[in-house]
Amino acid sequence: MNTKSDDAIVRLEDIHLSFGQTEVLRGIDLTVNRGNAVSIIGPSGSGKSTILRCINALVTPQRGRITVGGTRVDQLATESERIALRKRVGIVFQQYNLFPHLTVLDNIVLAPTRILGVARGEAEKLARELLEKVRLSEKAGAYPGQLSGGQQQRVAIARALAMKPELVLFDEVTSALDPETVGEVLGVIRDLIRDGMTSILVTHEMRFAEEISDTVVFTENGRIVDHGSPAEIFHTFDNPRIRQFVGGLAGGRGTVRTEAVQELS
Amino acid sequence: MNTKSDDAIVRLEDIHLSFGQTEVLRGIDLTVNRGNAVSIIGPSGSGKSTILRCINALVTPQRGRITVGGTRVDQLATESERIALRKRVGIVFQQYNLFPHLTVLDNIVLAPTRILGVARGEAEKLARELLEKVRLSEKAGAYPGQLSGGQQQRVAIARALAMKPELVLFDEVTSALDPETVGEVLGVIRDLIRDGMTSILVTHEMRFAEEISDTVVFTENGRIVDHGSPAEIFHTFDNPRIRQFVGGLAGGRGTVRTEAVQELS
Amino acid sequence: MWDSGITSLFVDLTNRLGLNYEFLATGYEAQIWRDGFMTTLYLIALLIPVSLIAGLLFAACLTSGRLWHSAPVRAFVEITRNTPTLVQLMFSFLVLNTFVSNLVGGAQNNPLTPFFWVVAVVGLHIAALHAEAIRAGIEAVPASTVEAARGIGFSKLQILRYVEIPLAFRASLPAIVNNLINLVKLTTVGNAIAVSEITYASIMVWTQRDNVVSLMIVILLFFSIINLVVARVGLWVERKLAVPGYGL
Amino acid sequence: DATLDRIKARGTLTVGVILSGAPFGYIDPTSQTQKGYNLDIAKALADDLGVKLETVAVTPPNRVQFLQQGKVDILIANMQYTEDRAKVLDWVPTPYDRSGGAAVGRKDSGLKDWADLKGKPVCVSQGSNYTQPLIEKYGAEVKGLPSQPESLLALQGGNCVVAVHVGATLGLLLQDRPEDWKDYAILFPTELIPSDSVIWVRKGEKETAEALDKTIRQLHTSGKLLEFAKANRLSNTEYLEQERKTLSASK
């Protein structure tokens, strides 16, 4: 089903996962190649976030194989092995990402210095470069509470990048933002993907997914019901369910978002 | 400027009011005849709520005369005189303001029994009639927290009516509601006005204002910049400012609301 | 510390107000009383860090998610909160202390003094209250912030150290300051086991001299001032740690 | 004067008694009433005045307060005559007992005399009149506990080398509960400030004191006091016997 390739950095095979009684993932297969961007779309509760959390070893599936850059994630036994994996896989969530008691700079510097043991000076230098990349150089000394949602989310991305991950996971990073600030965050992600960052994105921004993805995956009910190039998924509409889903979103808030995206490109 | 008539129940003449440095009302003249419904429309901050609060003696203007059914409101000196006025003039606010510790029935019964000294049995009888009127008979024993916003607002209207006021003021009673419940509240107000209740409404629901008002007043910057019949105000568009204001609202959320209104009529 | 001239002037002046501080001019009573203030201050200075450190430990146990860590602390918290501190203190000093003595083979080997028991009982009692406050603070840290930290690769301990505790401490600071004010007040129970803090010293004086009102005024003033200082310092720390856009 | 009139007017004599333990005062568990030597004296005084007796339990820290406030009319509370007390209170001249402090401590403590207590921790009850001599004369480090049981527990817990209380109480305790106290003894042969236990009244109440004095003398001469003492197992009745003789002789 998936394009098997030696360049695969992430490979999920037949992942099954339940929380108590509820089956959340019912056999997920997914391959992501180095340098690619994969978007996961699908209705709420279909298991999108859970897939990302499996890849980052935040949850462990009951069945199936997960390989991330040579590591068998499903077989990691100890917390320290899982931590070692997480250093290589960055993740950015929808909300409350930043540590509110630390300045922007300290938010970014904390993990490299405390986890990787990088010297403070070096970590700060990298942090400032990353802040430049996410266009927030002037906010280094601000606290998260003083930033808009979009700015916070960009800092969260910079913080994930500060660990120099091989792969970054984005879980609906713009869902909690007001329409005005969605564009700036998506702009930053677009730049990163153009620079060759491998990434998996869960998103509701269809236009954006279409624009930046190499592959789009549609999930429903814990299964991947369709996948392919953006053109195949968004324009062929083999699957009436996807048509309905994408159509519904585009008619609603999709229009507003698209403008914001285009503004920045 | 205003139609002077002996049947006037409310008359405002040259009302000026400032909060500290900010001039909020800069010469308001307004007359409301018994049995009429007057809508006040205008941009946010133009002083609409303040006009209502003046009529109800919740604030006292620095200059001008306010007469409500023979009482010189601007000259009321003591709190007890103001309270006597408020018994005759009901007001319903944007935030429904029900008393959360009392049931719906008790919310309605409290003021008549405690302030007017009506016997409990009689007050309850009236309350149940009013609940019937606002179509909430079955909710008499519920607490406000168990009701939807629209239901709460209808209870608030019933509560105001329980004092048998000569006049009811409505201050954007639907602004805090979700679109689905706007219609039911407007439906109740429409019925009351058709039954001959004198009322002044501050509202953003243009279609509704057009439908039920005898007079529409447009305020801006603490002044009444235009007034007339709904047809004059909404369809002649002498005033470019009003055209812009009404147009802007109609294009935005106006459409959604109109449906809700029509559903109930 | 007190020049005798000033003392007698003070005694004279207050005497005219109908207050009786004559004992200040005498021998051992004045000494006991002055030492009482120092002992109280010393107790407070010692108890504040003790209660905070023990409170942190308790909170760590309570939130560890391991039953064998949380259950004993939970039990202790419940007992200490629901029985009078005075009785706890007398029980500890008169009963537990004897057990300790027997354990170490006689009272002469027992290094535990009444002072120790006041610090232990009051300190741990307040620590239990701190722990509850900190636990509430830790539980108030948004789960997604913790998950974000996990996602970066922080270990459980690191998350506690760099994220949860700093945030929980800020959130629980008002409650902690309130507990510290209680701590200051609680030091007075020490008199029941002959720790010569200020109320003990005052009892020693007024049992001989019938000048309760005079002493009471001073004690109330004394505690008001200490608690004013504690509250002020708490407020200062709160301001110092305040983070824009977070909490109150 | 005022007190005597009031006692008569009310028909009750209110006596402050201390329940610091047998033989002087304690609660009897079965009847839950106060018993002891002090109580017997109080009863005899009330009977003699022809009024009812009302007793109020007092503690060393509050007894003087209670008397001065008028909460009690007189104090029969193991309070020995001292010059300091005589400055603020009046008293009934004839003592009803003579006692001093005894020190109970471990047999192996090696303490031989009061002077050995210098610098050592000593337990007493709060407000005890042994505090001052222990500190000023013997240089002991005094620890005042709320009452006698706490003081004795503190002794057993090793918080002080000796506990100093009224001799008779300690004597009886050691005698009655040999199991608990087998390692302990009254250490010093002499008593601390042996002085006369007197009945205290408010300052200026001379008449009351005189009236009561008459009764106390009578109780001495009639042998009643000695009888009470024996009934309550006071260990040392030497003083009472002697007093009985001298008073009878002078009569």
Added chain:
Amino acid sequence: MTTVALSEPRKSGHLLRNIGFAALPAVILLWSLADLTLGRELVEWLPYLASGFLMNVVISLSAMTLGTVVGTIFGILQLVPYRPARYPVVAYVQAFRNAPHLVLIFATTYIFPFEIVVFGNYLPFPDWLKTVIGLAIPASAYVAEITRGAILSIPTTQWEAAKGLGFSRSQALRWIILPQCLRRSLPPWMNILASITMGTSLASLVGVHELLHAATDASTAVRRLDFTIIAYIVVMAAFFTLCYPIARLTRRLEQRFNAGPRI
């Protein structure tokens, strides 16, 4: 995942709490059975101890009643716009919130007379009543703070709605604001109740016949070391049995009010 982890200790914690509740009485029972002479002494003294504990309950309830009435009034006074009425009350609250209970009990016992003259009649003013006042003073200061906080936490729109209906300030306070405060301030009020109840044991230090004092009396009379120890455990068990359910109820109410949709 976190939610899954959390629910586990909660269940066993529940069991633990109920076992814990019976632990102290169980110790007493087992010990009394193990040494029957001790058990007999204890049984003999139980009525006396119970009469002492009744005093604790009486003092605590009276002090809370008095403290609540005075505190509510003071809490309202702290918010009146007239400074001469407000400042003394604010000073009272600040001073007595910070004063140790013990010191206040000492103060009231020693400063107040033992009887008061009312129209030439001597009314006794017993010690326990002085303790009631000594504890009612801090209780009223705490209640005042709670009341003030609760009134301030009621949204101003409620005042406005009441005013709009024609309620006067005091009517609005009586019928609308205070009833809402009641629910908000119930949990903190119960915390004070527990704290004051525990404070009643301090009355033993001024010679009031309450439980701890009764236990001391008993120990004095029995003169057995093991009895003294078990008496302390009885005292702790009594307070625990009284205060623990209050604490549990408080926490339940807190959770319900925090989670509940209304208020």
